[in-house]
Amino acid sequence: MSDFLDPSEEIRKHGSKLPHWQQDGVMQFVTFRLGDSLPQSKLREWSENRRIFLEQNPKPWTEETEFEFRRRFTQRIEE
Structure with missing residues (x-):
């Protein structure tokens, strides 16, 4: 099994504006975009x-x- 997302395995997706992809047994990463976080x-x-x-x-x-x-x-x- 790979440490990375495997497109041939089941991928669970949730969220709409910033969708999350999850797959058992693989690494995850988070990307932050803070362009609108300041007034x-x-x-x-x-x-x-x-x-x-x-x-x-x-x-x-x-x-x-x-x-x-x-x-x-x-x-x-x-x-």
């Missing part, structure tokens, strides 16, 4: 703040400017 108003605010920062701090950047950009935007969003 659009917050995304617009962050985007505008980023645009202003980039406008006020044209490249090439010093190390300090790059650090500040990452702290304000990259790190904040990842957290």
Whole structure:
């Protein structure tokens, strides 16, 4: 028996928007899509703040400017 989904064996499917496929004895994985998990108003605010920062701090950047950009935007969003 394979560790992966075998199309020749029974596959149980349930759910409609994000269907789940299940099969006994095989590995499963989960894919997350979080594109709509933040309010659009917050995304617009962050985007505008980023645009202003980039406008006020044209490249090439010093190390300090790059650090500040990452702290304000990259790190904040990842957290």
